[in-house]
Amino acid sequence: MARSWTIQDLEYWDARIQEKVREFGLECFPQEFEVCDHEQMLGYMAYHGMPAHYPHWSFGKAYEKLKTLYSYGVSGLPYEMVINAAPSLAYLMRENSLCLQILTIAHVYGHNDFFRNNFTFRNTRPELAIAHFKLRADRVRRYAEDPSIGLQRVEEILDAAHALSLQCRRDTAIRKLLRTEQQERALADAMPPRDPYAGIHKPREYRTPDLNKLPLEPEEDMLLFIAENQPYLSEWQKDLLRIVHDESQYFIPQIETKIMNEGWASYWHHQIMNSLDLPEDLHLEFLVHHNQVVRPHPGGLNPYYLGFKLWEDIRRRHDGVQSPDAVPSPGAAGGREKIFEVRETDRDVSFLRRFLTEPMMREMDLFEYRREPDQTVITQVSDADHWEAVRDSLLRNVGMATVPVIRIVDADFCHNRVLLLRHEHDGRDLQREYLEKTLGYVHRLWDRQVLLETTVSGKKVTFSFDNGGFGEIRTEQPERRHPQD
Amino acid sequence: MTESVFRSYSESDALRSDRSAGDRLRHRQKVREAIRENVVDIVAEESIIGQSRDKIIKVPIRGVREYHFIFGDDSPRVGSGPGDSQPGQVIDKTEGAQPGGKAGNQPGVDYYETEITLEELVDIMFEDLDLPDMERKKLREVPVESMRKRKGFRRVGVRAHLDKKRTAMARMRRKQAARTPPVSELGLARFPFHRDDLKYRHIVRDLRFQSNAVVLCIMDTSGSMDTMKKYLARSFFFLLYQFVRTRYNNVQVVFIAHDAQAREVSEEEFFTKGGSGGTIISSGYLKALEIIKERFHPSLWNVYAFHCSDGDNWTQDNPAALRAARELAEVCNLFGYGEIKPLNSGSYGDSLLELFEKIEAANFHALMIENKEDIWPSFKQLLLRERAGEMADYP
Structure with a gap:
């Protein structure tokens, strides 16, 4: 494709966009742009956008898949990729037209502002992100090249670690309690509550809490826990587990704010582009691209669409403008302040819960569907009686809510170093085949029997994975709580 | 906020930046491994002959999936519609299966199947086997109808072969070398062809060795051979046929079905027609010997014979079967016997394995197949036997 722009053009438009960015009050990290071709873009996409990343075959798979989809025209490439780093790093595709580049630059500043200000990103240490990824890559390569370790053994650990990478704490912005603090809490919990009628009640028996129990409280950071408590792992193995853990911690905020983040960037590129006084041809091209980005995907859910709609709606409602055609005046307070506050304090789940209203759901025609063996059927639509149910269903399909919560309950079950896991069942059963294989990975790392308590079709089941392989343990004991009680 | 930085595109960086190459390679290796593990499932489905090498086969791949703890597929999801969605409405399957930009990190639709050609599949199947040396079989290679092929150029030749x-x-080369071109009386520089310029294509007769092989599939089709047993036998025959085909350019297959009598049948009949009656194995072997004698003389043909049975022979026939088997082992490159006894199949009849232990020939191999997982390891064993045969011939 003919290149109809130069770096000078980009710099010119960037300066103008930055003016607007300041005017609108976005607070960004310094921004770096790198122009790349589509092959490089595919490469960046496969490696989560990182300029340096440790090698693993799954990234090769991701690359092949992206490339196949791209070359068969199933999916296009994103116009840009932005990395949560300080300074922020973004890639621009060389093949794109000038209009797309301007749109992209504006969009990038939206992400940049979001990364910098949203609370979930507070602990991601963006100033070191790229360096950290590079260091981790160097370490993994060193292990793979070490003749006493080798690629194959590194791969075995990485395969297992990747399987568990999202089994970790979701609230990265909240500090995890230290073990000593957990002990204090256990002691405090064991104290009987102050009883105002102590005189007439039989004093409650004091049970000494087992402070040596491992873990003291159910543990979600599976990789970290295994790295710390599996005595037979070598240092390099523990290091690999921590590398994978750290990496997923870095990405969790992005998983948790996909809709907000894309909506925010789309909202601001829309605002900025409309305020730039673009020449007519560029402006028309922009409208075409913009509508492509934020269009609804029938049957699916486009996070750009959902996010963009919601941000607009919040602003409109807080500006007190009811008609959707009315352009919000930049001078009006209320709406502007509200969206800046929300972009800082929410994540997708809370964002949707607080701001996805019934009229909006109806406007977007959101529905809940269920996959049956041979077809997909709509179960509920957003009408007056069901919109809340559909919304709640949506909440369970965004961010980390798509990952089952599985906690380590006991690392020394039956005093036999058996690892006991518990799935916090929320009405959704686990996929059986994936459960079997993933439990196998836990076993590979823990190197002892692993048990998983879960519920399948309403019945409590315990699955086991030991040297003999996968199995289901029949628990004879009846349910503890009967519905009649 | 400071000035932003723009880094322009540099071609050399782009050329250097194929950083996923190593990981892609490793992934492809894993795909191949996965295919090899699933080979048995595939071969059991395929019909043996009459398949073009370009035929596309769908191969299920399990090995390259990345597993996590995920929710089952039946948990409800949310989508957006055009505005008139109704409860109970069926959405198009393809749309449901591939919701675009889905929020969060739903496991992407993994490709569970890959398509490869039969030829590739065969390559993958046999690549980890130590393939037997082909040296010995020169004896059985026959020069075939020679072809003509071009081989270099000559200064002399017939006009028709002139390479203009x-x-x-x-x-032109000569003209360049001659600094001062001779000027003719017309004033035009003329530079005629010289005899040394002429180049003729040289054509030689191409003598090719044709290597012939015949695969004799012998199967017990008596009443006790049920579909499951035939399914296992079929996989085995398929592997043998494909293996032989990688070694020789002309491969023929003969199907011999026997119960109390043996007859040569078509592939379709061989696998589908249910038989009845008793079992006289020697009849199958004698039929094979007869066919070999008539059509596939061992001096011209490499003979591979494999016999599948459930081991339930008529006892009086055993000595005859043993004799015929010995004879067959002599004329074959490789002769195998597979006893198919699926677990829980209820056939606890006699076994011929003990009987065949008496055959000393190094190129004979008897094996037991209990389920489809046995097929591939057994087949490898069988091929080892062929190597053993060669060792015996060439100490």
Whole structure:
């Protein structure tokens, strides 16, 4: 494709966009742009956008898949990729037209502002992100090249670690309690509550809490826990587990704010582009691209669409403008302040819960569907009686809510170093085949029997994975709580 | 906020930046491994002959999936519609299966199947086997109808073989070398062809060795051989046929079905027609010997024979079967016997394995197949036997 722009053009438009960015009050990290071709873009996409990343075959798979989809025209490439780093790093595709580049630059500043200000990103240490990824890559390569370790053994650990990478704490912005603090809490919990009628009640028996129990409280950071408590792992193995853990911690905020983040960037590129006084041809091209980005995907859910709609709606409602055609005046307070506050304090789940209203759901025609063996059927639509149910269903399909919560309950079950896991069942059963294989990975790392308590079709089941392989343990004991009680 | 930085595109970086190459390679290796593990499932489905090598086969791949703890597929999801969605409405399957930009990190639709050609599949299947040396079989290679092929160029030859392009090039070369071109009386520089410029294509007769092989599939089709047993037998025959085909350019297959009598049948009949009656194995072997004698003389043909049975022979026939088997082992490159006894199949009849232990020939191998997982390891064993046969011939 003919290149109809130069770096000078980009710099010119960037300066103008930055003016607007300041005017609108976005607070960004310094921004770096790198122009790349589509092959490089595919490469960046496969490696989560990182300029340096440790090698693993799954990234090769991701690359092949992206490339196949791209070359068969199933999916296009994103116009840009932005990395949560300080300074922020973004890639621009060389093949794109000038209009797309301007749109992209504006969009990038939206992400940049979001990364910098949203609370979930507070602990991601963006100033070191790229360096950290590079260091981790160097370490993994060193292990793979070490003749006493080798690629194959590194791969075995990485395969297992990747399987568990999202089994970790979701609230990265909240500090995890230290073990000593957990002990204090256990002691405090064991104290009987102050009883105002102590005189007439039989004093409650004091049970000494087992402070040596491992873990003291159910543990979600599976990789970290295994790295710390599996005595037979070598240092390099523990290091690999921590590398994978750290990496997923870095990405969790992005998983948790996909809709907000894309909506925010789309909202601001829309605002900025409309305020730039673009020449007519560029402006028309922009409208075409913009509508492509934020269009609804029938049957699916486009996070750009959902996010963009919601941000607009919040602003409109807080500006007190009811008609959707009315352009919000930049001078009006209320709406502007509200969206800046929300972009800082929410994540997708809370964002949707607080701001996805019934009229909006109806406007977007959101529905809940269920996959049956041979077809997909709509179960509920957003009408007056069901919109809340559909919304709640949506909440369970965004961010980390798509990952089952599985906690380590006991690392020394039956005093036999058996690892006991518990799935916090929320009405959704686990996929059986994936459960079997993933439990196998836990076993590979823990190197002892692993048990998983879960519920399948309403019945409590315990699955086991030991040297003999996968199995289901029949628990004879009846349910503890009967519905009649 | 400071000035932003723009880094322009640099071609050399782009060329250097194929950083996923190593990981892609490793992934492809894993795909191949996965295919190899699933080979048995595939071969059991395929019909043995009459398949073009370009036929596309769908191969299920399990090994390259990345597993996590995920929710089952039946948990409800949310989508957006055009505005008139109704409860109970069926959405198009393809749309449901591939919701675009889905929020969060739903496991992407993994490709569970890959398509490869039969030829590739065969390559993958046999690549980890130590393939037997082909040296020995020169004896059984026959020169076939020779072809003509081009081989270099000559200064002399018949006019029809003149290579005009090379001739012209030779003249031009000579012209360049001659600094002062002779000027003719017309004033035009003329530079005629010289005899040395002429180049003729040289054509030689191509003598090719044709290597012939015949695969004799012998199967017990008596009443006790049920579909499951035939399914296992079929996989085994398929592997043998494909293996032989990688070694020889002309491969024929003969199907011999026997119960109390043996007859040569078509592939379809061989696998589908249910038999009845008793079992006289020697009849199958004698039929094979007869066919070999008539059509596939061992001096011209490499003979591979494999017999599948459930081991339930008529006892009086055993000595005859043993004799015929010995004879067959002598004329074959490889002769195998597979006893198919699926677990829980209820056939606890006699086994011929003990009987066949008496055959000392190094190129004979008897094995037991209990389920489809046995097929591939058994087949590898069988091929080892062929190597053993060669070792015996060439100490």
